[in-house]
Structures are given as structure tokens and as C-alpha cells.
Amino acid sequence: MNAQLKKQWERARRIFYRLRSSEPVWKLINYDPRMRFKKNQPTLSPLLGQVLRGLQQNGIATVRVTDLVGENLWLEMQKAFSIRLGDPKIQDEIKNRRSAPEHRGDKYYNVVLWDMPVAEKNNPLIAFSTHPSILAIVNSYMELFAKFRSLKLWASMPVPPDAPEHASQQWHRDPEDRKIVKVFLYFNDVDTETGPFTYLKKSQLGGKWRGLFPQIPPLGSYAPKGGVEKAVDPADISIGTGKAGTVIFCDTSGLHKGGYCKSKTRHIYISTYASQASLEPLGIKFLPSSTYESLLPSQRYALSE
Numbered sequence: 001m002n003a004q005l006k007k008q009w010e011r012a013r014r015i016f017y018r019l020r021s022s023e024p025v026w027k028l029i030n031y032d033p034r035m036r037f038k039k040n041q042p043t044l045s046p047l048l049g050q051v052l053r054g055l056q057q058n059g060i061a062t063v064r065v066t067d068l069v070g071e072n073l074w075l076e077m078q079k080a081f082s083i084r085l086g087d088p089k090i091q092d093e094i095k096n097r098r099s100a101p102e103h104r105g106d107k108y109y110n111v112v113l114w115d116m117p118v119a120e121k122n123n124p125l126i127a128f129s130t131h132p133s134i135l136a137i138v139n140s141y142m143e144l145f146a147k148f149r150s151l152k153l154w155a156s157m158p159v160p161p162d163a164p165e166h167a168s169q170q171w172h173r174d175p176e177d178r179k180i181v182k183v184f185l186y187f188n189d190v191d192t193e194t195g196p197f198t199y200l201k202k203s204q205l206g207g208k209w210r211g212l213f214p215q216i217p218p219l220g221s222y223a224p225k226g227g228v229e230k231a232v233d234p235a236d237i238s239i240g241t242g243k244a245g246t247v248i249f250c251d252t253s254g255l256h257k258g259g260y261c262k263s264k265t266r267h268i269y270i271s272t273y274a275s276q277a278s279l280e281p282l283g284i285k286f287l288p289s290s291t292y293e294s295l296l297p298s299q300r301y302a303l304s305e
């Protein structure tokens with residue numbers, strides 16, 4: 001392709017994706033999941049309502065895991081987490097981890113504790129990610145039946161002193177969708193040494209910082225170093241320190257970063273939800289739909305491709 005043609009092709013591609021993610025087209029693509037949500041609107045307890053309002057107003061809200069899903073599930077989740085962390089192969093990886101990236105997007109600082117995850121409904125982590133209370137918040141925020149798109153279970157390891165911020169340690173917007181919900185759960189206490197998840201409040205769809213380093217569909221965006229700090233009031237930056245069992249709901253189409261651990265390891269579980277318009281590859285394997293037959297409609301929908 002000659003240079004002129006390439007340029008035109010690139011321009012056409014940009015226009016196509018911008019149109020595809022515009023409100024009317026996005027709503028059209030999501031007609032079916034929007035109608036499903038209308039027919040199955042959850043009633044929210046005062047606590048869930050509060051989390052939803054936080055998401056709507058600031059793009060972020062925090063809640064205790066036990067208030068959301070109860071003590072028993074949290075205990076089972078902690079057991080499941082310890083088993084994965086204790087796996088000799090994982091322990092080896094932690095010992096032999098690299099101390100620098102190999103390429104641009106390489107999250108060399110995260111040891112992956114659950115590779116090729118399969119969504120077995122009795123797995124406590126999957127039960128958490130598809131818990132009716134969580135889906136009630138996610139779907140009410142998205143105003144549609146959302147898809148559970150991926151999960152990450154990480155030990156985020158301390159980086160060498162003065163290592164540059166790399167990949168998602170830098171301010172960025174995720175690419176998946178116009179609206180995205182990620183649910184972050186800490187399995188250990190996270191302070192400023194432990195790479196807390198950090199968010200620019202009101203950078204979600206409809207927020208006052210939506211236009212700052214915006215997504216470029218079908219991509220997200222990275223902010224230049226220092227660009228966010230220069231543009232905003234420090235009070236708008238939420239630093240997600242918290243005890244083990246802290247759950248953060250966040251629209252990561254807004255500006256965020258995290259995982260820059262200075263001296264302590266961070267144990268984190270991340271569930272991603274987006275609409276069926278998302279073009280990102282699925283990061284989770286589902287079982288045949290008959291496996292999920294006993295579940296609620298919102299859960300069955302979340303657990304489908």
C-alpha cells in the first residue's frame with residue numbers, strides 16, 4: 001500500500017471506530033442486553049445504591065468484601081488464593097522474576113497466579129465475580145446486562161529502586177468500551193509502598209475529566225508523564241490504599257494506574273466487565289451454557305461469550 005492510501009485507510013478506520021463507539025451506535029449494538037436489563041432490574045440495598053452512586057458521580061467506589069458477599073465466601077476466596085500462591089511453580093516464578101520489561105506492554109512486575117482461567121461456577125473467585133450483588137452494581141451502572149470479560153489474579157512485585165513507571169503503572173485509559181467496570185479486590189493490606197490502584201475521579205463517561213487524554217477507539221490512551229498531575233487538582237486523585245478485603249469498583253475507561261510497588265508485594269484480584277460491543281479478546285474460558293443453567297439470567301449472560 002502506498003503512503004497516501006495508507007493514510008486514508010487509517011483515517012477511515014479511525015472514523016469507523018469512533019462512530020462505532022458513539023452513543024447511538026453503541027446503544028444500537030447493545031439493544032438486546034439493554035432490554036434484558038430493563039426486564040430484570042435489580043433492587044439495590046442502601047449499601048449497593050451507595051456504591052452505584054459513587055461510580056456514577058466519580059467513576060469509583062469502595063466497599064468491604066464481607067459487606068458485599070458475606071464472610072463465608074471471603075474465607076473460601078482466601079483459601080483459594082493461598083493455594084494458588086503456594087503452588088511451587090508460582091513460588092519459583094516469584095523467585096526468578098524479571099526486574100525489567102522486555103517490551104512496551106510487558107507487565108513484568110506482575111506474577112500471574114491464575115493462567116488460562118476457566119469459569120467454573122463453584123470456584124470461589126468466579127462465584128465472587130458473578131455474585132448477584134456485584135452484577136447488580138455493574139449492570140445498573142452500565143444500564144445493560146454486562147459480560148464478564150476477563151480476570152487477573154496477580155502478585156504485583158516490588159520494582160527496582162527508581163524503575164520508570166511501565167505499562168499500567170502509568171496513567172492510562174483502558175480500551176475495552178465506552179464504559180467499563182473493573183472490580184479490584186485486595187488480598188493483602190495495601191499502603192503507599194504496595195502500589196495502590198490510583199484513579200482520577202470524574203474521568204469516566206460524563207465526568208468533568210472525560211476529555212483529558214481521551215480514549216482513541218478502538219484503543220485506550222496513555223497520558224504523557226506528569227500530564228495528569230499538571231492538569232488536575234490533587235483532590236481529584238483517589239489513591240486506593242486499604243486493608244485486605246477492600247473492593248474497588250471503577251470505570252477504567254477513566255484515567256488510572258497502579259501496581260508500582262516500592263517495597264511490598266500486592267496481592268490483587270481483578271474482574272473486568274464490558275458490554276457486548278467490546279472488541280477486546282476474552283481473557284477467560286466459559287463452560288457450555290448448560291453448566292450455568294441454575295444461575296440467574298444476569299449471571300448466565302455474564303458467563304457467555
Ligand SMILES: O=C(O)CCC(=O)C(=O)O
Nearest residue numbers: 168174197252257258259
Ligand atoms: O495494577 C493496577 O493497579 C492497574 C491495573 C490496570 O490498569 C487495569 O487492570 O486496567
Ligand SMILES: [Fe+2]
Nearest residue numbers: 168173174252
Ligand atoms: Fe488499566
